[in-house]
Amino acid sequence: MSVKATGPLPFSPKLVCFTCRFGWGYLNGSKAIESLHNVIPVTCSGKVDASHIMEAFKSGADGVLILGCPDGECHFQNGNYQARKRVLLMRKVIEAFGIEHDRLAIELDMDPEGSKIEPLIEGMRERISRLGPLSPKGVTANQACTGKENLR
Amino acid sequence: MNEKPKAAIYWLAACGGCDETIVDLNEALLSVADAVDIVLWPVAMDFKYSSIRSMKDKEIALSIIHGSVRNSEHEEMARLLREKSQTVLAFGSCACFGGTPGLANFRSRKDIFQWVYRDAPTVVNPKGVYPMTETKVLDHTLKLPELFEKVYPLDRIIDVDYYLPGCPPPPDLVANAVSAVLEGKLPPRGSTLAPHRPLCDTCPRNESKPPKIEIPEVRRVHMVEADEGKCFLAQGLLCLGPATRSGCGETCIRVNTPCRGCFGPVEGVDDGGAKFVSCLAALLSAEDEAEATRVTDGIADLPGTCYRFTAASISLKGKS
Structure with a gap:
């Protein structure tokens, strides 16, 4: 999957990606992963707290992708399952805050070379770009109080 | 004669439960009333905003503010009390975090207006009358505060010195907080005057x-x-x-x-x-x-x- 093949994106989404060190890219050393923008290797996908996901969105991310180990292959027994449950719950939470649930995704797979990471990120960026940018809602009362909006 | 320190108690977007919990101090409230000069408490006493406006900056020792900031009047009063007060206590969950009114942030202002004034099954509004911030009646212009797009906790609008959460805060923590202010035994600014444990x-x-x-x-x-x-x-x-x-x-x-x-x-x-x-x-x-x-x-x-x-x-x- 390539961004170029589908033409320029309507806008360039910022994606934060958490990758499990045990399942993703360990053969290439961490440098290859860290050279990718906004990719954060973690000890286990189960280490990614719901507040990390919220923090990414609060910091301006347009989407969050978590890469964990396949079913039954978590180095720490069930961290990937914990991450999946968190994602399922957080998709409901972010929707309430006006962020489409598709902006949060989890992929449970194994990729020792780490070669799938970049295409996965690009694929998700492309999906997010179709959703459009997240617009800032009023930060201060003065900004929110426009008085011009048609409320009917 | 030594003047007593001045205190203000004010509600923004609040239900009145926080005022109730202050009243629930019972007899202790009398000693608070002896120790301070209450200059504003709309739910219990009759004061005018103009008397607050005419005060010097920082003339009020303590402002206890409860409720979230929902409209332009709330914002104006919050800013006024901040200007006139040495210490501002965000009192109750609404002032500290927005409280249950903050659930309105899951909807847009437009959604809320349409539901409340048009779509709710109990609404009969064939003329489509909506509240306006300004209406002309004869030669007069009547004004209403403007509802903001969002609900804000107090500290998004003004600097807050201390926080006391709860819906409402329990009387023992209220009494501790008030006596800490009066005795000058307060923790560092920005602290929450409640236990740290879950x-x-x-x-x-x-x-x-x-x-x-x-x-x-x-x-x-x-x-x-x-x-x-x-x-x-x-x-x-x-x-x-x-x-x-x-x-x-x-x-x-x-x-x-x-x-x-x-x-x-x-x-x-x-x-x-x-x-x-x-x-x-x-x-x-x-x-x-x-x-x-x-x-x-x-x-x-x-x-x-x-x-x-x-x-x-x-x-x-x-x-x-």
Whole structure:
């Protein structure tokens, strides 16, 4: 999957990606992963707290992708399952805050070379770009109080 | 003659429960009234805003402000009291985190207006009359405050010196806070005048908690008769105790009702709702994807449950 093949994106989404060190890219050393923008290797996908996901969105991310180990292959027994449950719950939470649930995704797979990471990120960026940018809602009362909006 | 320190008590978007808890100080309130000169308390006494406006800056020793900031009048009064006060105490969950009015942030202002003045089944409004910020009547222009797009906790609008959460804050913490201010024995600015530990630590049902809680299905309070001696989470009922600050006196737990989170996140945590989501995910006993989807889909209003009192404290971009 390539961004170029589908033409320029309507806008360039910022994606934060958490990758499990045990399942993703360990053969290439961490440098290859860290050279990718906004990719954060973690000890286990189960280490990614719901507040990390919220923090990414609060910091301006347009989407969050978590890469964990396949079913039954978590180095720490069930961290990937914990991450999946968190994602399922957080998709409901972010929707309430006006962020489409598709902006949060989890992929449970194994990729020792780490070669799938970049295409996965690009694929998700492309999906997010179709959703459009997240617009800032009023930060201060003065900004929110426009008085011009048609409320009917 | 030495002048007594001046104090103001003011409500913004509030229900009045916080005023009630101040009245619940009972006899202690009389000694507070002896020690301070109350210059503003709309629910109990008659004062004019103009008398506050004519005061010197920082003339008021303590302003106790409860309620969230919802409209332009709230903002104006919050700014005025900040200007005239040495110390501002955000009093109650609405002032601290937005409180239940903050749940309105899950909707746009337009949605809310359309529902309240047009679409709700109990509304009869054939002429489509909506509240306006200005209306001309004969030769006069009548004005109403403007409803903001969002609900704001007090500290998004003005600097707040201390926080006292609770819906409402319990009288013992109120008395401690007031005497700390009067005696000048206050912790560093920005502190929350309540214990730091989570509610589970002080919960009378803590002993009943099994070593590992597993929730195969989330249940709601009206669906079951909750066991009065057993941890709510162990019964599959959502209780925000693990992610909520203690200090409330466990009043809900004692009447067999799970914690709703009115004391907000524990010390050092900004987003208590997300912390509860993480906790809940670990308790749900579902491993494969289909089962996890089924269990999480069965939870009614998860965002409203996790952020019942704190939705307004979360600043996120989003689609309007």
